[in-house]
Amino acid sequence: MSSPIQPNITPPWLEAIPRVHLGHWPTPLEPLPRLTKELSGPKLWVKRDDCSGLATGGNKTRKLEFLLADAINQGADTIVTYGAVQSNHARQTAAACAKLGLECHLLLSQRVDWDHPSYRENGNVLFNKLFGAKVHLLELDEFEQRQAEILAGLHAKNKQVYQIPSGGSNALGALGYVLCLAELEFQTKAMNISLDQIIHASASAATQAGLIFGAAALNSNVEILGINVFHPDPTTLTTRIENLLGKMSQHFPDSKTSADLPININHAYFGEAYGKPTTACLEAINMVAELEGLLFDPVYSGKALAALIDQINLGNFSQHENVVLIHTGGAASLSAYVDAF
């Protein structure tokens, strides 16, 4: 049941927490030489969590290793989770459930105003279908009622249901990004480079909370900047991260890590709304596809990429030698946004 974690990088308190094996670890840490040259900035690196090994990859694989181990240990046979129509979390959950033989229900809310038919048929939506997930498309205003009906229906059929919150973001899921931070510390030490700055897309908050908690637990000096792509009011994101950090320090006392940790987020790349690509995001996606042969998505990782480029151009990272962009995945949604390009 437990996956083969590398004993040399995993703190003992974390090694004791059960995981199922879903991904390919460690994900590569690769240089971005052509982008670095183009921007005349610090050395740029990409942590390839888009190559996590599960169904086109992404940041949810790390969280699901902990969450689905907990589900199985509790005797669950059915997983219910939540997201937007093109949720990457939902797609990775559907794939993981297929792999583990669990029934998977995805409650997807129509919260993004994107009209092209591909948005409702292609990308993650197509993959959910291939993985045999039961997809429930819900309007926002009927969400609570339909959710209650679906859960009641499953209980009536005697299903042992385990619910995973949107984005896999709770204290347990966030442990996935403690491990990511451990990998980064290990990889940068092995390459004899300093781990100075991390930048990544932030939404349901467990990626950022896990990284922050991991940095504190491992005595890392790295600075972590989350790019808000989801919350119209960025203080909501900060509060969510604070809450997760509080729960993590409570649930994992053996980490000896307090919840009072610095949280840095930037809201300048959010644009009009969640799920609406900005011009800078689309330009960044094109630029890095041509320069580095990498695929970023227009909802999450592309906005983080646009932020990285702008922060370098503004000189905000000039004090650093190395900047790591965590590629959290999402390219599975590119075909849903075909009309944006």
Ligand SMILES: Cc1ncc(COP(=O)(O)O)c(C=O)c1O
């Ligand atoms: C591709 C991608 N990047 C980043 C994120 C944000 O991660 P988190 O929800 O843990 O903040 C998500 C989450 O939905 C995602 O799908």
